Amino acid sequence: MxxxxxxxxxxxxxxxxxxxxxxxxxxxxxxxxxxxxxxxxxxxxxxxxxxxxxxxxxxxxxxxxxxxxxxxxxxxxxxxxxxxxxxxxxxxxxxxxxxxxxxxxxxxxxxxxxxxxxxxxxxxxxxxxxxxxxxxxxRVSQAMFRASLLSKASKCVKRIVLPEGSEPRTVQAACLAVERNIAVPVLIGKKADIEATAKSVGVKLPANIEIIEPSAELAEKYVPTLVELRKAKGMTPESARVALSDNVMLATMMLKFGEVDGLVSGAIHSTADTLRPALQIIRTAPGVKSVSSVFFMCMKDKTYIYGDCAINLNPLAEELADIALQCDDTAKAFGLPSRVAMLSYSTINSGKGPDADLVVAATAAAKAARPEMLIDGPLQYDAATVPSVGALKAPNSPVAGKATVFVFPDLSAGNIGYKAVQRSAHGTIAIGPMLQGLAKPVNDLSRGALVEDIVYTIALTAVQAQK
Missing domain, CATH: 3.40.50 (Rossmann fold)
Structure with missing residues (x-):
């Protein structure tokens, strides 16, 4: 068919x-x-x-x-x-x-x-x-992408740890993850607190949700490894025990030990609190220079990838090229076409200045690293997305007018760009940020995340863990 x-x-x-x-x-x-x-x-x-x-x-x-x-x-x-x-x-x-x-x-x-x-x-x-x-x-519509995400997650169910185990939205999302068969949620927290939260939000905890109660005894098994990993920074057994009293660090060590397949946090923790343990303990995947992020921008009739909109403030050319490679990998992993536009105020050579030069260098570096990748830049956003504009401004480009993946030159542009589209393009849903480049999947939530946002972040993390 x-x-x-x-x-x-x-x-x-x-x-x-x-x-x-x-x-x-x-x-x-x-x-x-x-x-x-x-x-x-x-x-x-x-x-x-x-x-x-x-x-x-x-x-x-x-x-x-x-x-x-x-x-x-x-x-x-x-x-x-x-x-x-x-x-x-x-x-x-x-x-x-x-x-x-x-x-x-x-x-x-x-x-x-x-x-x-x-x-x-x-x-x-x-x-x-x-x-x-x-x-x-x-053309992957919003409905198609969301259905695909849940389907991919359910094909090989992974254990996803949620260190904010008694937080109300997290408990509801964990129950939905079980109901939709997209993950085995592992909630960290006191069992009595989690059960009380479930009762207060009107959900019944499924039998296959796991609850792990943090304790000094549980943390102790991770102390030697944590000290070894952080000894260059002066970590001692005593400071390791203090660090492990935080549920996010505890969950990160569980991920390091392979006891869970992925981690989702951020409903009540800052991005820094979620990322710091991951960068310290999980670290980057082999060959990856830095961690970055993407949002899946799900519009009514299409889905784009925007990166990096959450992590890297002012990436150098080499770092920007690495972000482009990571975005290309993400598009392919999630079944989306990948045509990467390196965004700028300039299209090819229409504008001058150090910012445009940086994108030129980043594009060249990405092409050298992966010659088969469909990538071009610098491209203005209209030249990247509108066929008539692309044909006029970059007539020989393999990407202009039909880009599906957009790499912003810095965090200001990326963060403003995704929020502008999310809030101004009617019906658009931004799924993310999803982190790229870590050795194991860790993803951050917005503290304003809805229950459904958490469910889809769990699904994203589960799909990443299948690699």
Whole structure:
């Protein structure tokens, strides 16, 4: 299966339109099959669920049934849209089903370019041209990326330690992580406090949530290793015991020992409090010069990667090149296309000055380190994203006008940039920051994080731990 077509037309014309699409696929020498969701979930019951505000539940059930089908030997699946509904309900059914199928097919596949769904296809004359063309690159919508993230995390469930174990949002997120099968949460804190928090927020702790109570006895086993790691900085057994009285340091040592696979903190700790132990104990991965961060900027119809927006204040050219390489790795790890734009106020050679020169040098260093990577710079943001502007300002660029990964020149630009888009582009969700470059995954939360933010950060961390 490399094409999915959803037919949206009047019920009286549905059978004929579906057959026209099947005939078009067959005429192209390919194999088609038809999937009829309303033969599995009848129209009357579906209308009742939509009217009750349960469209998402209905679509989840339809998509689950769709993915159970054996489409391995067909080239195209024609999905029959709404029948037996009034026009308003039918429109909602078709639109919600298109979005849900997009998300679930993407999440279920290993390669985003395998599928080329046509949403709400009304004209069968488009099919011949579509079938003759190679499968188009998926535009990864917000729904697709979020579904994919949860799906990837659930394929190999990891143990993720949450040192702020009795914090209310953390407890709720841990319960949801178990419910969605994306991780085994390990909460650090007093069991009585965690249970009291769960009761206060109205959740029941699942049996497979682990609770570890901090104690002097537990910390003692980590003391020798911590002293060895930090002896150059004057660490003694006594100061190690003091350091291990902090739950974030304790959790970091658990990660160092391989007792957990990843760490998420920051709901009530500062970024410095979360990162300092990780930089001291976990340290960078082999060959990595510095730690950086990315945000996944999930817009309605696409997902971009922005880096670095949280860690490096004024990176040097070599450091900026390393950030670009890390961002490229992250895009590929999460199934996103990678075309890296090195951002600046200058496009290629249109502007002069030391800041533009730094981006020129960083781009050259990244190209030298990874010649196969699609990267270009300096590029202004409009030249990087708008095809007409890119063609005008950088006509020979492999990235201009179609960038998917954006490397900002410094922390001020990156932090302002992601927040401007997050707050001003309607419906945009920023997932992150996700840290890159550490030997093991550690991720920081905003202290204003919502429960869902924590759930997705747990999922990000679990996917990183699968590498």
């Amino acid at each position: 490399n094409r999915v077509y959803l037919v949206a037309t009047a019920a009286s014309n549905m059978e004929a339109k579906v057959q026209e699409l099947v005939d078009a696929v067959t005429k192209a020498g390919l194999i088609a099959t038809v999937y009829k969701p309303l033969e599995v979930f009848n129209a009357a019951d579906s209308v009742a669920e939509i009217k009750a505000g349960k469209s998402a539940v209905l679509m989840e059930k339809i998509c689950a049934d769709f993915l159970k089908q054996d489409f391995d030997d067909v080239d195209a699946v024609v999905v029959e849209g709404a029948t037996g509904m009034n026009d308003v309900i039918a429109h909602k059914f078709n639109d919600d089903l298109a979005s849900a199928l997009d998300a679930k097919i993407f999440a279920d596949g290993e390669d985003a370019e395998l599928f080329c769904p046509k949403r709400l296809l009304r004209c069968e004359k488009c099919v011949a041209g579509d079938l003759a063309a190679p499968a188009a690159e998926r």
